[in-house]
Amino acid sequence: MQFQQLLYFVAVAETRHFTRAAERVHVAQPSLSQQIKALERELGAELFSRARGNIALTDAGEALLPLARRILADADTARQEVQELAQLRRGRVRLGATPSMCTGLLPDVLRAFHAAHPGIELLIEESGSLDLVRELARGALDLALIVLPLPPSAPALTTVELLTEDLVVVSSAELPAPGGGGELTVSALRDEPMVMFRHGYDLRELTVAACRAEGFEPAFTVEGGEMDAVLGFVRAGLGVAVVPAMVGHGRPGLRTTPLAGSPLRRTIALAHRTDVAPPRAARELKRILVG
Secondary structure, eight states, rough: OOHHHHHHHHHHHHHHHHHHHHHHHHHHHHHHHHHHHHHHHHHTOOOOOOOOOOOEEEHHHHHHHHHHHHHHHHHHHHHHHHHHHTTTTEEEEEEEEHHHHHHHTHHHHHHOOOOOOOOEEEEEEOOOOOHHHHHHHHSSSEEEEEEEEEOTTOOOOEEEEEEEEEEEEEEESSSOOOGGSOBGGGGGGGGGGGGEETTTTHHHHHHHHHHHHHOOOOOOOEEEEEEHHHHHHTTTTSSSSEHHHHHHHTOTEEEEEEESSSOOOOEEEEEEEEEOOOOHHHHHHHHHHHO
């Protein structure tokens, strides 16, 4: 019994017509008929009743049909699994990440992934968490490192929490420390001019919400920048900014001050669309990130 014979048999069983079945499997009708007859000889039973040109399954054909379908489905699954394994030698992963993740967590992870799978192209989109959620929703990304909780309007995403990071206040090392030195409270930011990220950055939303919870609106000297621009403006003395601790520490020309009282924190998660399984290569990157 050959795989091709089962393929032809299922095509005839589903179309109930030899010519249409031959067209469906892209083979000449005489060849298909010969293979069906060869299958019947091997099994020792007729599979189709051909009375008056009408094609119908015999009892033997009815018994074989679900088994043939299962064999073909298993073969297709095996082919897909092998092809997915082959994708780890070539292909791409589209990963979105917040700027702090791009400078903090990702370099070592991507180095390990690239060493294991040098044929996989890594496409990185650096943006704010809200923007990344939208990119995931429209299918432009396979995976994204985003900030929890998800906004109410977010699409159905599967998320795995990776880490929780503290936020700190960064200021110019050439100017006096904000608040006179030591730890700062969120309420102390009332008297500090601030450099603020553009709309779409979770850090903007989080900082503004924390200030409003203390009863004031933050005063911006500059707003609308990306991470590197914001840090540059702070270094130049234009104001302070709230950033993840991993971004602020060790930056030349910047001072980091922890937030006291109810410190600000954010949770980073790896996300992908729930209704679409990530490609094999993306699943391997996810395994490295989560593991």
